[in-house]
Amino acid sequence: MVYKLKGILAALFPGRCRLCSSRTPTGPGLCLPCRNEAPWLAHVCARCSLPLPASCDDSLCGRCQKQAPAFDATTALFHYRPPVDYLIKRLKFAGELAIGPLLSGLLAQRLADRDSALPELLIPVPLHRSRLQQRGFNQSTELARVVGQQLEIRSTHGLCLRNRKTEPQSLLTHNARRLNLRNAFTVTAEKLPAHVAIIDDVMTTGHTANELARALKGAGASKVEVWVIARAG
Ligand SMILES: [Zn+2]
Ligand SMILES: [Zn+2]
Incomplete structure (x- = not known):
């Protein structure tokens, strides 16, 4: 509640x-x-960024x-905890798009500092058509756009499609979550670069990223990274 009030103040007073x-x-x-x-992640799994x-x-x-x-690897900035969960919900459900550049700017900053090669293409996790219509924007596309601009990596949308409207993962049991996403994505590109990164706001179980990475590898990518703002778990 306190955050909510402060959020409204922050929106009213840019530069704050x-x-x-x-x-x-x-x-x-x-x-x-x-x-x-902020709840920055410190000690995490090298592959999926689960806090250890x-x-x-x-x-x-x-x-x-x-x-x-x-x-193959995941970069995540924060634990999915207050106040980061609150910022992400404001971006996604209150349509406060100014939060996108803030969060993606922090992610780009982290990635700009690394020594290993950056991917050649950024792929926002697609929303199903009906959800995109309902929300009016895809938060992952917003994040990918800014990260791509700052790191000078091409970001794409429309290259991956979400085949069907899957149930929200949070409503399902662990096993049902896995099945819910089976073959959920189609990659329409004829040729993908070898090294790509999936971008999303939050990774929870990792099933979505796993399923999309599987589709991307099936379409020719050999190295798939996942870049997210926050990691739940
Ligand atoms: Zn402050
Ligand atoms: Zn792991």
């Missing part, structure tokens, strides 16, 4: 922190204290050790 509405010297974004207090206990020496989580997902 999106969370606490204090003045930010660098324009709209997060002030330094809010940035420092600090005491765990493994680089992979139990699930990735048992069965590797179709994607």
Whole structure:
């Protein structure tokens, strides 16, 4: 509730922190204290970014050790916790599109610092036609656009299609979630670059990313990364 009020203030006063509405010297974004207090991920699975206990020496989580997902690596910035969950919900459900550049700017900043090669193409997770119509925009497309601009990587939409309207994953049991997404995506491109990245707002079970990565590899990509703002779990 406090966040909600502060969010409204932040929207009314651009140039102020999106969370606490204090003045930010660098324009709209997060002030330094809010940035420092954000739930940044630290020790995570190298493959799926699942948070691991600090005491765990493994680089992979139990699930990735048992069965590797179709994607090769994941970059995630935050735990899906307050206040990040709140920002993402405002972007998605309240249509506050200004939050997109803030979050994707932070993601691009993180990725710009890395040593390994960047992908050649960004692929936002597609929404089904009917959901896109209902919401009016795809938050993943918004994120990919900004990340692509900042890192100078082509981002595409319409290259992957969501075949059917799947049930919201949150309403299903673990097994049903997996089946719900089976063959959910079709890749329409004739030729994909070898190295691509999927972009989404949140990774929860990883089933969506896994299913899309499977489709992309089936269409010729050999390395598929996943880039998300937040990781639940
Ligand atoms: Zn702040
Ligand atoms: Zn993992």
